[in-house]
Amino acid sequence: MMTVEHNKFLSGKQVAVIGAPFNGGQPQAGVEQGPLRLVEFGLANQLEEMGYNVSYEPNDDLDSLKPAEDPVVQNLKNPKFVSRVTQKLAGQIEQHAKQGEFVLTLGGDHSVALATVSGVFAAHPNACLLWIDAHADINTPEATESGNVHGCPLSFLTGLSQGHPEFAWVKPILDLGRLAYIGLRDIDNFEKKTLREHNIMALSMHHVDKWGIGKCVEMCLDRINPNRDLPIHLSFDVDALDPTVAPSTGTPVRGGLTFREGHYICEALAETGLLVAADIMEVNPSLESDEAVFKTVQVGCSLARCCLGESLL
Template structure:
């Protein structure tokens, strides 16, 4: 069945937002992810699925200077992360307000702060499927590392102390509109945050126990019981097992299979409610060339499955 969404205008148009950014993580390399994904032929692959594709070059954020200023807690690069994400939020929001489907390619996962904020600026009732090995929900107060790719959700949920630098984040995601799939490596502080805020999470334990089909259905029942709210998918490539997607900085054993990852995208695509997709943390500087090529191909495949390529109803 070709892709359809209540929220995407005809002719269906995908906007590729390639964010060459690694300032939210501990080391570089991940800023090269989008170039590899685009050069693998993503535009052509989406065109073959019947999409118009808008790609206005990469976002390099070179004009963003954010040096100096007093430290903000233990945060690394807080001003740069804030400005980059404010810009990403505007870009994502402007595409969605035109009826386009933005595909935000990272880069490190701090970019979800911007992409999800952009979606909420246009669709305040949107829900978020966060597909990740990690919870990315530390607050500046609970983070041990200060790396902001481990915190985007605490910002979009409005948790933790308010930081003036991030006052541009105005649309707040309700905890009941967030659901995780694929978790398997959480800090104790993050488990507490999930518990305190009653956030629904389907870890790999639930994927094993129920199977991916049932898990996606239960996740939809939780965040989108009437199947009428817009859906934003934020997919960290490290949700997949390292044997499937090795080129990422924080691989964790026991992850989603290739088919499980694709199934999540296919099933959400089937709801006709998709408004935005992120694919994050592909790092072409990790591992050997074959592993990078495989990870990039898998990333493209996830995008295609969210945009209508499916094994259902052949």
């Protein structure tokens, strides 16, 4: 495999791999095993073979932050635990990003985006965010039907949710005009209303079918990064991929991105020379068969490599 050169906003070929072994934002155990499985599969070595200097922070002590009691507050489950973990990770991510390193965060459930976006945008305040997911994750605490924080991070990060006592540290750091989605196909009615009312760039699988993935990526960048001069943060939930491609994830939804469509997104963003951070989220090795887990972990690693410039030619 060849690599494309990287990156206009980074100081060198340094990648900080941040483990986020955390499952508190949703009810299914096992997603906290995702980061270690990706690393055991050889992700760090693969990046080093691509010419990167790689540091790895496993954060395998996150359970120590779990409170003795963590009652539901304003409809959200485990708010203390989620807040403590994501605040800790946000500081770590910010530090690496401010040193000019590419930050690759391995989840963990998507509540970890409270940390990744907070940390990356603290270092790159004019950045834009491309969210690849079957779900919009922009429910407010009042609107969420499940109470799971992994369905709410973007409402806090954009300022649509304010006033929750446990998440007062989360700043509304993301302008809605710098947020775009690809791959949506399981969206709550409240989220649909929010996306429409705020004119957020949101492309569902219908749009991918209609226009193709190449045009979809260009349309998103035209909206959130029109001059191609802003840093880009990619947050990729593997449930954006069809379950035949990435079966070992907690909320699979049929009709998702193909293997190539998912990889094209990462390749195209790497080609811009603007990508400064990527999240690979919701790999759950406790779900499905050993073969399914292998397939999902393999895809997670290859997506990460593409973010850092691996190309087919």
